[in-house]
Amino acid sequence: MQLKAENVFKPGSFPEYTYVSRNYENTGIPYELRLKQALRTAGCLTSIIGPSKMGKTILCEKVIGIDNIVEISGADFDINTDFWAIVAAKVGLPYLGEITTERETIEGNHRENEEQKERYILSKDKVIQYYKDNEKVLVIDDFHYASKEMQIKMAQQLKDAIRRELKVVVVSLPHRADDAIRQNADLSGRLSLINIETWKESDLKEIALKGFKQLNIKISDEVASQLSVECLTSPQLMQYICLSICTLLEDKNENVVKTDILKTAYRFTTVNFNYSDVVNVMSKGPNPRGKKRKLFKTVSQKELDLYGLIVESLAKNPPIMEMNFDMLYDRITNLIPIDNIKPDKQSVKNHLNNLQMILEDKEEIYKAIEWKDGKIYILDPLFLFYLRWGRMDE
Numbered sequence: 001m002q003l004k005a006e007n008v009f010k011p012g013s014f015p016e017y018t019y020v021s022r023n024y025e026n027t028g029i030p031y032e033l034r035l036k037q038a039l040r041t042a043g044c045l046t047s048i049i050g051p052s053k054m055g056k057t058i059l060c061e062k063v064i065g066i067d068n069i070v071e072i073s074g075a076d077f078d079i080n081t082d083f084w085a086i087v088a089a090k091v092g093l094p095y096l097g098e099i100t101t102e103r104e105t106i107e108g109n110h111r112e113n114e115e116q117k118e119r120y121i122l123s124k125d126k127v128i129q130y131y132k133d134n135e136k137v138l139v140i141d142d143f144h145y146a147s148k149e150m151q152i153k154m155a156q157q158l159k160d161a162i163r164r165e166l167k168v169v170v171v172s173l174p175h176r177a178d179d180a181i182r183q184n185a186d187l188s189g190r191l192s193l194i195n196i197e198t199w200k201e202s203d204l205k206e207i208a209l210k211g212f213k214q215l216n217i218k219i220s221d222e223v224a225s226q227l228s229v230e231c232l233t234s235p236q237l238m239q240y241i242c243l244s245i246c247t248l249l250e251d252k253n254e255n256v257v258k259t260d261i262l263k264t265a266y267r268f269t270t271v272n273f274n275y276s277d278v279v280n281v282m283s284k285g286p287n288p289r290g291k292k293r294k295l296f297k298t299v300s301q302k303e304l305d306l307y308g309l310i311v312e313s314l315a316k317n318p319p320i321m322e323m324n325f326d327m328l329y330d331r332i333t334n335l336i337p338i339d340n341i342k343p344d345k346q347s348v349k350n351h352l353n354n355l356q357m358i359l360e361d362k363e364e365i366y367k368a369i370e371w372k373d374g375k376i377y378i379l380d381p382l383f384l385f386y387l388r389w390g391r392m393d394e
């Protein structure tokens with residue numbers, strides 16, 4: 001039976017037909033085997049850390065399997081929740097409750113039903129035993145969503161639980177409050193650490209090649225390589241772009257991916273992403289409080305202040321996720337016609353500092369870039385992709 005594109009390319013869930021296995025830190029061992037081994041190490045907790053959308057959850061689902069995985073999000077816990085009550089509830093165990101028993105009594109000539117209520121608490125031991133008997137693996141995903149306090153509480157509970165051989169995986173973003181696990185002296189020597197790296201172009205290309213083959217759509221190696229650059233280290237973006245390509249091809253009744261369709265596919269893909277507020281905040285910079293900013297005329301006839309120039313320079317070719325200052329500065333000066341006055345290095349740095357300050361105070365989605373230690377990092381590949389293809393004025 002012919003597969004449908006939406007079942008082959010799955011940006012939002014488990015990609016059965018386009019799952020690609022990667023090599024773990026150039027060891028020649030696949031990630032799947034690394035996780036399998038970690039899970040077999042009794043008495044140890046597995047800590048998976050990796051950037052957003054790089055396949056942490058998918059890896060767990062692949063290795064542990066749908067029947068055995070019990071996924072809980074860090075967001076499910078607030079400080080008042082009983083850790084074990086949630087762990088029990090996820091597998092349908094009544095942890096805390098009331099049992100009602102009825103007893104018939106005979107009083108005089110008539111029978112009476114007497115209800116007796118009893119409160120009980122299922123012990124944590126029973127919960128652990130249930131997980132072990134049923135080969136369940138507890139995956140605490142997005143651990144960083146739990147508050148600091150709750151993380152410490154959870155770490156204490158986990159320390160005891162892994163000693164009793166409960167299998168636990170904790171998944172978290174890098175640099176985000178996973179210290180309760182990795183820096184916890186009580187857990188040292190009891191951790192299996194797995195770092196998820198960003199994706200290489202060759203692995204990303206594999207997603208496209210695999211999927212289009214399943215769909216009997218032709219794609220040359222060269223076109224697949226172009227896609228793998230454009231998807232900015234993100235397997236999710238690759239899945240999105242490929243799905244867009246399929247929709248466009250179906251509409252034209254074609255079955256070859258040619259270069260002329262790519263730009264449309266990229267633009268088409270960005271309709272899923274809503275970063276216009278983020279781009280606005282970045283290009284406006286801090287409130288100018290009535291002061292006029294210096295404007296620069298660009299080669300493409302726009303008038304931009306330095307914040308606008310910074311944003312513009314990030315979007316340029318080739319797409320780069322990590323840039324040192326000189327490279328960024330070159331890009332900025334290249335936006336301005338040769339004979340015109342250029343901004344000086346120090347003022348560009350000052351503007352970057354201001355930008356960083358604004359973003360730090362905003363919601364998570366605004367933390368798409370970071371200016372740190374003389375480098376600018378793109379933290380969210382979808383944001384850069386939006387910047388490159390999502391703005392209609394280009």
Ligand SMILES: Nc1ncnc2c1ncn2[C@@H]1O[C@H](COP(=O)(O)OP(=O)(O)OP(=O)(O)O)[C@@H](O)[C@H]1O
Pocket residue numbers: 010011012013014015018019020021050051052053054055056057058059142207235236237239
């Ligand atoms: N091994 C893989 N092969 C092919 N595609 C993948 C693979 N891993 C991830 N993807 C694609 O990337 C998407 C995001 O993966 P996943 O949800 O696992 O990321 P994550 O690291 O858990 O992200 P988050 O930090 O937001 O929780 C998947 O839905 C899938 O489309």
Ligand SMILES: [Mg+2]
Pocket residue numbers: 056057058141142
């Ligand atoms: Mg995840």
